[in-house]
Amino acid sequence: MAQNKTRLLEILKGQPVVPVVAVETAEEGVQLARALAAGGLRSIEVTLRTPAALEAIAAICDEVPEAICGAGTILTPKQFEAVERIGVQYVVSPGATMELLDAAKDSDVPFLPGAATPSEMMAMMQEGYEVLKFFPAEQVGGAKLLKSIAPVFPALRFCPTGGISMDNVGSYFALPNVVCVGGSWVAPKDMVASGDWAGITQLAKEASALQRKG
Numbered sequence: 572m573a574q575n576k577t578r579l580l581e582i583l584k585g586q587p588v589v590p591v592v593a594v595e596t597a598e599e600g601v602q603l604a605r606a607l608a609a610g611g612l613r614s615i616e617v618t619l620r621t622p623a624a625l626e627a628i629a630a631i632c633d634e635v636p637e638a639i640c641g642a643g644t645i646l647t648p649k650q651f652e653a654v655e656r657i658g659v660q661y662v663v664s665p666g667a668t669m670e671l672l673d674a675a676k677d678s679d680v681p682f683l684p685g686a687a688t689p690s691e692m693m694a695m696m697q698e699g700y701e702v703l704k705f706f707p708a709e710q711v712g713g714a715k716l717l718k719s720i721a722p723v724f725p726a727l728r729f730c731p732t733g734g735i736s737m738d739n740v741g742s743y744f745a746l747p748n749v750v751c752v753g754g755s756w757v758a759p760k761d762m763v764a765s766g767d768w769a770g771i772t773q774l775a776k777e778a779s780a781l782q783r784k785g
Contacts, residue, residue, distance in 0.1 A: 573699035579681035580702060582639055582661055583730055583750045586612050588740070588778040591643060591732060591753045593620040594763070600627030603758060604638040606768035610775020616643040616663055616753060619650060625657065632658040641683075648674035655680050663753075665706050666691070672698055683730060687711045692724055702728045702750065709734025714742035714749075721748045728785065737777075744783035751783070 583589065590607050592615060594600040600623070604615050615638055617628050624642075631640040642654035643663040651662055651674040659680060664671060667684035675682035685704040686692045688711075695703055705717060708731035712719075717729060731743050732753030743749045757774045 574675075574702065575679065575681040576702055579661060579683060580728070580750065582614050582641070582681065583683075583702070585639070586614055586779055587744065587751055587781040587783050588612060588757060589614050589616055589641075589730065589751055589753045590757045590775070591616045591618060591755050592758045592763070593618050594623060594627045595621055596623050597626040597630040599623075599763065601630050601634050602766070602768055603763055603771065604631045604635045604640065606771040607758065607775045608635065608637045610757075610772040611779030612757060612775040613637060614639040614641065614661075616641045618643040619646075619654075620644055625653060628654060628659055629657040632660075645671070647671065651675065651678070651682075663704055665704065667695065667698075689720060689723070692720070692727060696724070696727070701726050703730070704753070705729040705731040706753075707733030708743075708752075709739070713739070714746060717743070717746055717748060721746065724748075740781065744781060744785070747785045749783065749785040754778070 639660050641661040642659045645651050645662050645664045648670050661681040663683045665685040683704050685706045686695050728750045730751050735752050735754045736756045743752050757778045762770050
C-alpha cells in the first residue's frame with residue numbers, strides 16, 4: 572500500500588501548526604489535547620519520549636473526541652504496531668527504515684516519515700511517499716533548504732519540525748511545498764507542568780490563525 576496521502580493531507584492541512592508534545596501522565600495528555608483543540612489545534616503529535624506516552628495516546632483517543640491524535644518518534648515496527656492497536660490516527664517518524672516502511676504498508680494508518688537530504692527524499696519517492704516530515708528542520712538548513720529543493724522535487728510536500736517558533740515560522744509558510752509545521756512552542760513544558768491550560772489555549776489560538784502559502 573502506498574502512502575495514504577489523501578487522509579494525511581486532510582489532517583496536516585487542517586491547521587498550520589501541529590503541536591509536538593511529550594507528556595508525563597495520561598491525564599496530562601488528555602488536558603493538553605483538550606486545551607490545544609479548544610484553541611483550534613485539533614491534531615496533536617504525542618511523541619514516544621516518555622514512559623506514559625502510550626497510555627496518554629490511548630486516553631486521548633478514548634476521551635478527547637475533538638482531537639486528532641498522532642504518535643511521533645516512532646522508530647521501530649513494534650512501536651508502529653503498538654500505537655496502531657490503541658487507535659492512533661496517524662504515525663510520524665523522524666526518519667525511515669525499510670522495516671518501518673514495511674510496517675506502514677500493512678496498515679491503514681497514515682504514515683509521515685522523515686527525510687532531511689535529497690537522497691532520503693528520492694528514496695521516499697521510490698517507495699511512493701510524497702508527504703514527508705522535514706527534520707530537524709532548522710539544524711539541516713531550514714526554509715532555505717526547502718526553497719532550494721522545491722524545483723527539483725515539485726511533487727513533494729513537507730511538514731518541517733525542529734527549532735521552529737513564532738520568530739521563524741513565517742519563512743516556512745512563505746513556501747508552497749510546506750503544508751504545515753510541527754512545533755512545541757504552543758505547549759511549553761513549564762505551562763504544561765503547571766497546568767496552565769488557558770494559556771496553552773491562547774497560544775493555540777495564535778498559532779491556528781497563522782497563514783501559509785502551501
